[in-house]
Amino acid sequence: MLVIGGGITGTGVALDAASRGMTVGLVERDDFASGTSGRSSRMIHGGIRYLAQHQYGVVLESLRERAVLRRLAPHLARPVPMYVPTPDARSRLELRLGLYVYDALAFGRNVGRDAAVSAEELHRAIPGFDHPTAGLKYFECRTDDARLTLEVARTARSFGAWVANHAAVDALTGEGRVTGAVVTDVLSGERFDVRARAVVNAAGVWADRVQAMASQSPRRLRPSKGVHLVFAPGAVRTHAAMTLRSGAGDGRYVFVVPWEDRVYAGTTDTNYEGDLDHPTVTAEDRDYLLAGVRQAFPLVTADDVVASWAGLRPLLGDRDGPTADLSRRHAIYESPPGLFTITGGKLTAYRAMAEEMMDRVGRSLGVRRGSRTRHISLGLSAPLDEALHGAVAAAEPLHLDEAIARRMVYRFGDDWRAALDLLRDDPSLASPAVAGLPVVKAELVLARAREMAMTAEDVAVRRTRLTTLDERARLRSDRGASGSSI
Ligand SMILES: Cc1cc2nc3c(=O)[nH]c(=O)nc-3n(C[C@H](O)[C@H](O)[C@H](O)COP(=O)(O)OP(=O)(O)OC[C@H]3O[C@@H](n4cnc5c(N)ncnc54)[C@H](O)[C@@H]3O)c2cc1C
Incomplete structure (x- = not known):
């Protein structure tokens, strides 16, 4: 075949x-x-919003598969709390009812327990939130698509x-x-x-x-475009993911999600008739997302955006109307x-x-x-906790930072041992691949040796995600600055 x-x-x-x-x-x-598949919102989710569209089959299947993926690839499907500020009792009640149905459809395979949260808790989770209100918290999983x-x-x-x-x-x-x-x-x-x-x-x-x-x-097919913006470290101060109403009054929501030392926000959903090979982020897309993010973080500007990506949904469409x-x-x-x-x-x-x-x-x-x-497990056959403990213990005699040891598990699953072997043989590979970014040089080596990367772009964009952390990383790394050769 x-x-x-x-x-x-x-x-x-x-x-x-x-x-x-x-x-x-x-x-x-x-x-x-x-x-x-490399340009999504990076969520392994049941799709709570599809409940409002009565797409119960999609929600059921997604919730079931979310549970399967957590078992097969716990290092790549990591639980993340999602906070939803609800400014009034009515919106809180509506969401509570939605979550009740969502949980029921999960048939006990929930990631964590939903809960009402006070304005204080919301503020602790999202310190940069300008006007914290009470809200709700539920759980999804985040992945590296x-x-x-x-x-x-x-x-x-x-x-x-x-x-x-x-x-x-x-x-x-x-x-x-x-x-x-x-x-x-x-x-x-x-x-x-x-x-x-x-x-x-x-x-x-x-x-x-x-x-x-x-x-x-x-x-x-009726492709629909969705874009994401990545904000510089500290620009959007949050420890948790959150869901905000878009600023356009169209009933849509914008996700704000922590990623490495920064935060990304998405997404849009617009009909797309352009070049399938090169969807771009337009000023209109950017302003739409910025307006959503500013609902909670009013000081954020376009200057805080360090990277972005645009992807196309392969939607089945035989009728007119919004792609959403x-x-x-x-x-x-x-x-x-x-x-x-x-x-x-x-x-x-x-x-x-x-x-x-x-x-x-x-x-x-x-x-x-x-x-x-x-x-069939996907790259990690041991329980995640066991792998993390093993990697941290093995890193100690090498005087390696615990965070790097844990990172090797999340990136390479069972192959964290091969990654630590590399770092033992050449400790310089524990230094950043590009100054100021969390990716270490060992990841560049393994991208080619372990992961079938053939070009510099394969390494920078898909294996290490360097360019989705900072768009300029590609230029710098191609020029060989920072001592890295991708
Ligand atoms: C903005 C956005 C956010 C999303 N967020 C989520 C999310 O959070 N969670 C979720 O579950 N889903 C999400 N999705 C949906 C999900 O990303 C897609 O459904 C999924 O990635 C589609 O995968 P695919 O393999 O069908 O398509 P693709 O990933 O596009 O793969 C098709 C591949 O075919 C290759 N190809 C094309 N022509 C040829 C040829 N002639 N020869 C050889 N190869 C060829 C292409 O190069 C491409 O790599 C999102 C989608 C978008 C756009």
Whole structure:
């Protein structure tokens, strides 16, 4: 089987198929998670806001998958309290009722206990909040979307899948039935013919284009753009994530989330007709988010923004109207025979989507084995606490900072030992990759050795997330300043 697309959906499908014992190849034309899967809000969440849209199926599936991911990758699905200021009793009651339903749908798989919070507690959690009111607290999980995708790709590889980044599908082959693809190695220019009994199109917002290589079919996707802004350390003073009403009076919310030593805020949801390869953050997008953030932190300005990213949701849309109202469900279809397309959905639900897809492909190919992914850990097989204690204990004789030891667990899971070995052999690798940022040089080494990074951009953008901490990091690191060579 051949999978097209190395986002969370494609890597999830490759893992599901390989762990069923199938022979699988996956090709990604750029880098793993270079599309939407590296540009999300980084939340593993049930999607409380979809309750208001009565998308109960999406919420149920997401809550179930959130619990599965916490078990399979506890280092990549970390609980985070979300504070919601509620200025009046009515909004507090409405939210309380919403959370009641949300918790009920989780069937006991909640991340933490919801609670009413006083203005004092809100102030302690969010010291920079200008006018703290009472509110509510509930829990979600935060992830590193690109690293989660990478870990799924690596796990697929460990089950024998052949996964390649920088390998693009230029054409599909076969008469009447799709039987393979022409693939170009983007870095060398070499071309290959790949034969497959089934081809899976997991190309995200590009899925219609891949589909068009095989047949003339109607456009199914309506991409919607979402942007995030990253603020300099100290500009938005909060220890916890929070949800604020957008400043536009459109009934939408803006998330403010701590990340490393800074904070990001998102997101927008606007219809997108532009270049799929290069969505940008416009002044309008920036002002929309700034207006939301300023509701709580009035002194924040555009000068505090140090990085940003824009991503495109592969939404299924057959009608007009705001993209925010479109369903977050996914769709799977076979057309023409041999080409299976999977689009829509959410990062959180990728595993269930992949299982459903492979059940369908399996039926078509006569493969009877069921999915095993519910029990396959993603890079960390030991309990998280055990790994953290082990890493901190092993770091002590090396005179390594505890924070770095813990960081190696969150970044590399079971491979924290390999990371500490590197640091023992060359202690200079514990210094910052770029001055002033928390990424250490050992991460640059492991990006290439462990994580299939092929280019400087793979390292800076997806493996280390340097450029989402500070946009200028790419320029500095490409020039080789700060002693780093990415
Ligand atoms: C702003 C925003 C915030 C979001 N926040 C969340 C969130 O917090 N939680 C959540 O659960 N979900 C979230 N989502 C949704 C989630 O990010 C997406 O549903 C998911 O990442 C889609 O993954 P994908 O693999 O289908 O697509 P992609 O990640 O885009 O992967 C498709 C891949 O196919 C590759 N490709 C395209 N054409 C070819 C070709 N010809 N040959 C080879 N490869 C090809 C592309 O390069 C790309 O890497 C968010 C989405 C957005 C836009």
